[in-house]
Amino acid sequence: MATFTRSDELRGAEFVDTDLRGARFVGADLSGVVMRGVEVQELEVDAPWLFDGEGSLHVNGVDVIPFVEAELNRRFPGRADRRSGDPEGLREAWVALERTWTATLERVAALPAGAVDVSVGGEWSFAQTLRHLVLATDMWLGRAILAIEQPFHPLGLLDAATDEDGVDRSTGTTVDPSYGEVLEARAGRVAMVRDFLATVSPELLGSGRPNPHDPAHQETVLSCLHTILEEEWEHHRYAVRDLDVLGRAGGSVRQD
16 A cells, blocks of 8 residues: 655646545645545545635535534534633633533443543544643643743643644653543643633733744734634544444444
8 A cells, every 4th residue: 555654746646547445644735636526425524624714615516614614513512602702702612612521521431441542543542632632721721821831731642743843841751641640630721721711801812922833923812712622622523523433332443
């Protein structure tokens, strides 16, 4: 099987009468790709940035982005409020998010032992997803908004493929932490966001902060909070997607 990693040699390529069944594109830039007369049964697209900017995704001449957005908001009550622009709206958005995660944690607690560490299709396990959200909170609340000198919890999990910002995270490393330790770290970070939102003001929301990945670029406190909310909802969607697979397989499947 041919593998193209961090390569641009296929940019502008043309595929004619080519069999791409079962091909997998991970972290690939497919913007501007045109497909004509293609067979797409069982095609699965997961694009977390689908709703950013002014882009579009046309299927048979129809921009499907508004339909996808509406359906995700229907499936996940409270998701539509993730871009709230005022303190009260943000607090309500966070309450809805906490309620959603609480229900998901209860669902996970009913799975067989060890299911939280199972990877589906090479994606993060449930425990790893929670660890990544610890990191996301530390990055966008601890580092960006609160400017804590060393905000990173040692359990926080970063996607190695995106670790290019030069941020010092040398707080020590906990290898294979227990699920209980992950839950404790996660609960602490959830409380941090809740406590911050409890007292945030409109003036503070509009104040500037350096982007934690690119300090030369300015964000607002509001945009940092929107990033946290976006991370939360997207990773919850991934987690539920994989929990559905684990549920059908009794919690023991591993699809690497």
